[in-house]
Amino acid sequence: MNREQIEETVLDILKEQLGYHEDINLDTKLRNDAGYDSLDMIDVCMKIEFKFSICIKDDELLSGKFNNFTAFDVVDYVEKRLNNS
Numbered sequence: 001m002n003r004e005q006i007e008e009t010v011l012d013i014l015k016e017q018l019g020y021h022e023d024i025n026l027d028t029k030l031r032n033d034a035g036y037d038s039l040d041m042i043d044v045c046m047k048i049e050f051k052f053s054i055c056i057k058d059d060e061l062l063s064g065k066f067n068n069f070t071a072f073d074v075v076d077y078v079e080k081r082l083n084n085s
Helices: 003-017 038-052 058-062 071-083
Strands: none
Touching: 003 038, 003 071, 038 058, 038 071
């Protein structure tokens, strides 16, 4: 899967989480701009794990690492995980 496909898929997942009401782009800060809370992040992480067949470690998720992520950061994270598998 190339970067463009990862971006498209991640953005679709993020938009779906908000019911497609928000305009989310790669610069969107998930917590501050899109209003994601911790439950949203858990749900998004589960969808990303399923869609990309990767495992997001519980300690990464619980550490709050994703709290300050932008959509671009999520794409980077997924791309790195896919390249390391």
